[in-house]
Amino acid sequence: MAVQQIFAGMPWWVKWVAVPVIALVVFGGVIGWLIGVIVSLLFKVLVFAALVAGLIFVVRKFTSSSSSRSDW
Numbered sequence: 001m002a003v004q005q006i007f008a009g010m011p012w013w014v015k016w017v018a019v020p021v022i023a024l025v026v027f028g029g030v031i032g033w034l035i036g037v038i039v040s041l042l043f044k045v046l047v048f049a050a051l052v053a054g055l056i057f058v059v060r061k062f063t064s065s066s067s068s069r070s071d072w
Helices: 012-070
Strands: none
Touching: none
8 A cells, every 4th residue: 555545535734734744743853853963063063163274373373483583
């Protein structure tokens, strides 16, 4: 028995309104948790990239200023 056969005699609102609402109620916590994990991971990646970029900037600034001091 295919899914299309199950929904064949049902009104349109059962397929397009009731089933998605039931799915959101049942899996809403999982969906929310998954979105939270993804957003948290992206935030941590952005913070990591910013810290590495800052470290590279500081190292290059100090190494370029120390090499110019040795020219004196």
